[in-house]
Amino acid sequence: MDKANYKIGTKEFVATMLLIIGISVSDDTSAILFQTMKNTAWMQPILSAIIIIIPLILLIKVVNVYKDKDMSEIIIHLFGKYIGSFTLFALWVLLTIRIIIESAIYTNIIETMFYSKTPPIVIYIFLMVVCGYIAIKGAVHITSIAWVVLPAIKISFLTSLLLTIGYGNLNFLFPILGPGEKVIMKESFLKASIYIDFLFLCFLLPYLKNRNVFQKASRIALPILIVELAIAFIIFLIFFDYSAAKLQNFPYHEILRYIHVGFLTNMESFFFPFWLMATFVRFSIYIYINLHIVRKVFKIERTEFLMPGLLALVILIGLIPDSPSFTLFNMKLHYFNILSPIFIVFPFLLWIVAYSKGDFKSG
Amino acid sequence: MKDRIVINKSDKQNINRPISPQLSKSLEAFKAIYSFPTNQDIAIRELTISSLNKRAFLFFIKTITDVTTIDQDIIKPLLKNKEKDASIEQIIVTPSIKKEKLTKSIVEKINNGNAALFIQDDSQAYLIDCAKFKERGIERSENEIVIKGPKETFVEGVSTNISLIRKKIKNENLVFETTTISERAHDEVFIGYVKNLANDTLIKEVKKRLNKIDIDSLQNLAILEQYLEDRPRSVYPTILYTERPDRTCTFLERGCVVLLMNNSADALILPITFWDLFHSAEDEYLRFLNGNFTRFIRLIAFLITVHISAVYIAITTFHPEMIPTDLLLAISATKAKVPFTPIIEILLMEIAFELIREAGLRVPLPIGPTIGIVGALILGQAAVQANIVSPIVVIIVALGALSSFVIGDIGLNFSFRISRFIFIVLAYFFGLYGIVAVFMVLVIYLLSITSFGVPYLSPQTPSYLGSGQDTVHRKLLTKRYYRPKYFKPKDTTRS
Numbered sequence: 001m002d003k004a005n006y007k008i009g010t011k012e013f014v015a016t017m018l019l020i021i022g023i024s025v026s027d028d029t030s031a032i033l034f035q036t037m038k039n040t041a042w043m044q045p046i047l048s049a050i051i052i053i054i055p056l057i058l059l060i061k062v063v064n065v066y067k068d069k070d071m072s073e074i075i076i077h078l079f080g081k082y083i084g085s086f087t088l089f090a091l092w093v094l095l096t097i098r099i100i101i102e103s104a105i106y107t108n109i110i111e112t113m114f115y116s117k118t119p120p121i122v123i124y125i126f127l128m129v130v131c132g133y134i135a136i137k138g139a140v141h142i143t144s145i146a147w148v149v150l151p152a153i154k155i156s157f158l159t160s161l162l163l164t165i166g167y168g169n170l171n172f173l174f175p176i177l178g179p180g181e182k183v184i185m186k187e188s189f190l191k192a193s194i195y196i197d198f199l200f201l202c203f204l205l206p207y208l209k210n211r212n213v214f215q216k217a218s219r220i221a222l223p224i225l226i227v228e229l230a231i232a233f234i235i236f237l238i239f240f241d242y243s244a245a246k247l248q249n250f251p252y253h254e255i256l257r258y259i260h261v262g263f264l265t266n267m268e269s270f271f272f273p274f275w276l277m278a279t280f281v282r283f284s285i286y287i288y289i290n291l292h293i294v295r296k297v298f299k300i301e302r303t304e305f306l307m308p309g310l311l312a313l314v315i316l317i318g319l320i321p322d323s324p325s326f327t328l329f330n331m332k333l334h335y336f337n338i339l340s341p342i343f344i345v346f347p348f349l350l351w352i353v354a355y356s357k358g359d360f361k362s363g
Numbered sequence: 364m365k366d367r368i369v370i371n372k373s374d375k376q377n378i379n380r381p382i383s384p385q386l387s388k389s390l391e392a393f394k395a396i397y398s399f400p401t402n403q404d405i406a407i408r409e410l411t412i413s414s415l416n417k418r419a420f421l422f423f424i425k426t427i428t429d430v431t432t433i434d435q436d437i438i439k440p441l442l443k444n445k446e447k448d449a450s451i452e453q454i455i456v457t458p459s460i461k462k463e464k465l466t467k468s469i470v471e472k473i474n475n476g477n478a479a480l481f482i483q484d485d486s487q488a489y490l491i492d493c494a495k496f497k498e499r500g501i502e503r504s505e506n507e508i509v510i511k512g513p514k515e516t517f518v519e520g521v522s523t524n525i526s527l528i529r530k531k532i533k534n535e536n537l538v539f540e541t542t543t544i545s546e547r548a549h550d551e552v553f554i555g556y557v558k559n560l561a562n563d564t565l566i567k568e569v570k571k572r573l574n575k576i577d578i579d580s581l582q583n584l585a586i587l588e589q590y591l592e593d594r595p596r597s598v599y600p601t602i603l604y605t606e607r608p609d610r611t612c613t614f615l616e617r618g619c620v621v622l623l624m625n626n627s628a629d630a631l632i633l634p635i636t637f638w639d640l641f642h643s644a645e646d647e648y649l650r651f652l653n654g655n656f657t658r659f660i661r662l663i664a665f666l667i668t669v670h671i672s673a674v675y676i677a678i679t680t681f682h683p684e685m686i687p688t689d690l691l692l693a694i695s696a697t698k699a700k701v702p703f704t705p706i707i708e709i710l711l712m713e714i715a716f717e718l719i720r721e722a723g724l725r726v727p728l729p730i731g732p733t734i735g736i737v738g739a740l741i742l743g744q745a746a747v748q749a750n751i752v753s754p755i756v757v758i759i760v761a762l763g764a765l766s767s768f769v770i771g772d773i774g775l776n777f778s779f780r781i782s783r784f785i786f787i788v789l790a791y792f793f794g795l796y797g798i799v800a801v802f803m804v805l806v807i808y809l810l811s812i813t814s815f816g817v818p819y820l821s822p823q824t825p826s827y828l829g830s831g832q833d834t835v836h837r838k839l840l841t842k843r844y845y846r847p848k849y850f851k852p853k854d855t856t857r858s
Contacts, residue, residue, distance in 0.1 A: 144824035269685040
């Protein structure tokens with residue numbers, strides 16, 4: 001599956017992080033936050049990032065200690081064979097559920113916003129097949145393509161945000177603390193799994209040029225992501241008030257329908273291709289990491305033959321909800337709440353076990 | 364299918380034997396090999412070297428040797444020699460004389476334009492190099508045109524081509540090796556590289572692939588390219604095919620390997636990347652801003668030529684809300700009379716344009732302009748007026764086809780034309796969704812190709828520090844300190 005003769009560099013890894021996590025601006029993450037945190041949703045990326053900085057630092061420390069092991073080997077080394085395998089399996093299940101929910105949501109976006117007359121199964125199959133083909137090429141090439149398309153996507157995103165200037169009402173930001181500090185803190189903690197892709201991207205460690213790439217990339221990507229997400233949520237808030245924003249599933253695409261440039265009244269199809277490119281990259285890397293974990297847990301070498309099975313599983317389960325706009329929204333809300341504690345506690349566990357094994361002293 | 368020549372057993376034995384010292388026997392043998400006197404351009408000059416008191420005969424092919432040299436430098440000195448103890452090398456005044464014993468090697472050398480001198484009671488023949496193959500003069504480049512820069516092109520003779528390259532790279536480290544790659548026609552391929560720049564692994568790999576080729580005869584470099592490339596069925600080329608010596612020299616100085624052959628007015632350069640095919644030599648010759656402007660225009664042309672027909676189909680079928688209302692009304696007014704769906708219109712016009720293009724290449728000069736008028740009138744004007752296609756489709760297809768000419772390299776040109784059709788088909792089925800999907804699949808495919816080990820989209824993706832990032836835009840020439848590292852040259856600094 002991985003036939004490249006070179007390794008992932010910092011640029012490509014940063015691009016991957018920016019695309020995978022940054023694209024959550026455009027799905028219903030913002031709607032979930034507006035529902036729970038009302039008009040303080042823009043604080044969530046900042047506060048969540050502060051909460052996860054320590055787990056992230058611990059994760060990087062643990063990963064840097066075992067320089068020649070990849071993530072699955074580290075987990076098995078630290079937790080032992082049985083608990084380690086069980087942990088990996090649990091991570092795999094979490095990732096698969098994440099893929100199913102996210103891909104169902106994105107198919108819903110494409111279907112409702114752009115292709116209302118097309119049966120969703122067709123859109124879903126096409127999305128999964130293309131992402132599967134890209135995923136088979138290997139992690140190195142997926143991150144390379146992330147770097148190739150990153151400028152176009154970010155420029156289009158920036159343009160779309162800039163075109164919203166002049167609309168909206170700044171007063172919608174107030175009262176600043178909205179529902180109160182307790183709610184803000186609790187929700188920031190519960191929705192920290194926006195950044196859980198940092199944990200899943202650790203599985204790409206063997207393909208990086210050296211371990212420092214992960215550290216450098218996190219340092220560069222995290223601030224940019226915080227700024228990007230916060231500003232985007234502020235703009236959504238200014239544009240629609242929180243009570244309107246929480247009713248819509250996809251505020252970003254609604255904004256695209258509103259803005260216009262001179263004689264071009266409907267701009268959403270201009271921005272659609274760029275958003276699609278980020279979607280393809282995101283699901284390709286998720287599928288790739290999924291197959292990578294399968295390779296380690298079930299000890300299968302040529303996992304690319306499992307690709308059709310995995311894609312069929314995702315598509316069939318993703319199509320189960322009959323009214324996806326409501327079902328998937330609620331599923332994702334609760335799923336965030338489950339994932340966040342896992343994301344925050346897991347690096348602590350790794351670090352504690354590594355520390356007690358004495359691996360930090362021997363270096 | 365290989366068409367092997369059927370050699371009789373006796374012929375085979377004859378050809379591998381050494382020549383006979385008896386003059387009459389070797390004369391008979393060579394007359395038989397060359398079918399003399401049936402073969403009209405064989406010349407045999409029998410003479411007696413009076414000073415050495417020996418008979419001799421000179422055997423050469425009239426049409427490929429320089430008869431003046433033979434006359435002045437071989438026959439005259441031999442006949443007029445007065446010294447009794449002189450050796451043949453001292454009598455004949457040509458720059459190179461070789462001695463061969465085996466019939467096979469003598470035949471090979473005579474076929475290459477040498478003249479063979481057989482002397483009585485001598486078991487060796489003397490081979491004198493006086494080849495003079497007729498070839499074209501050096502002309503202006505017709506396919507890779509630049510406004511600012513040298514205008515010479517390669518010709519069909521290898522020595523002229525090598526002299527054009529050596530005119531630029533006056534370096535003792537520039538080496539031209541040869542290997543023979545075909546069995547019947549004994550085609551020689553010249554491998555050129557700069558010894559202290561080109562990577563040794565690369566040179567070994569090139570030679571290995573050349574030696575693996577097992578055919579009877581190879582016409583020219585275009586066919587060799589298809590034997591050598593990494594992926595013969597790929598849409599995108601992995602070897603550069605150029606007719607310009609200046610471009611060849613640029614690549615030699617980066618550490619690439621050049622292949623030359625007789626009967627090929629071009630050179631093959633390997634390894635190359637997508638960006639080497641995309642850029643033209645003129646980008647560097649123009650000033651900084653002019654070169655970047657040209658590159659920018661070329662990038663826009665690339666995007667237009669590949670996408671525009673597909674985007675038209677996608678927008679009119681799936682996303683009509685994208686078009687401003689006035690334009691939409693204009694388009695639908697003209698489309699109302701046309702009986703076909705957008706994809707049929709586009710495919711009709713695309714195929715028509717490809718037909719015009721191919722016909723235009725091959726039409727004889729006298730009727731060229733007439734056919735041009737016919738094409739423009741019939742396929743443009745009349746088709747629109749007969750409501751077979753709408754005028755906007757004509758504009759779109761013409762724009763796309765014109766933009767494809769901006770890409771200079773012929774291999775890449777074909778790649779974009781073929782890719783365009785894939786985009787059109789998927790745009791018909793999935794609209795913009797399909798176009799983006801094909802684009803992503805295409806880019807990841809390009810990323811996974813390597814050309815002799817160099818990733819195809821270098822230096823954009825595997826990022827090499829100091830490679831200059833010579834992709835879409837280019838830097839000031841004074842700021843380029845390093846050679847592109849993805850060719851892994853031995854010396855990476857340019858100064």
